[in-house]
Amino acid sequence: MLTQAALSPLLIAFVATTLFGFVIGLELHSYRRASGHGLGFGTTRTFTLLAVLGFALTLLDPGLRLFAFGFIAVGVLLALEYWARLRDGRQSLLATLIALLTFLVGPLALKQPMWLLILYVVVILLLLGEKPGIRRFSDAFRSTEAPTLVKFMVMAGLILPLLPDRQIAPFLSVSYYQVWLAVIVVSGISYLSVTTQ
Structure with missing residues (x-):
């Protein structure tokens, strides 16, 4: 039986990155289907590939310069995609922000302890899964x-x-x-x- 100590830390980080990117994509599309907004930007595979891309860029350059360039490039592409959606009258920034947050999963898997990566993904999933409850709370919250x-x-x-x-x-x-x-x-x-x- 394989234990965590017998597995390579790099393999564990890669599997965690891939799995968490996939789960974030699933949750986003589950939310979009439930709210009636259609699928919107990307698919579950897109979010998985974004997480793996962040992982690969971090692995290639541990100084994070390559990752920073990739983050800016992905941010520009997402901004262009958002601008195109604005012309169609769809103003939701949610998918764009979740895509950028998913891109950060790879560096977290490589450079931070596993508990921090899990906490990061859980917070994203809770914010996506509990959006109707958060909306009700914010509507009930008095501005005073x-x-x-x-x-x-x-x-x-x-x-x-x-x-x-x-x-x-x-x-x-x-x-x-x-x-x-x-x-x-x-x-x-x-x-x-x-x-x-």
């Missing part, structure tokens, strides 16, 4: 909530990591970080309770 959400993200993502994790005073056994974390937890619970009403 955006500034509140931004303030919460600043509190949690900018201020919290900057605070030191040392004791405030000798007689207090809590740190600045712990106090601010408590503020974020209480604010998060409050924010969620208000937004779910």
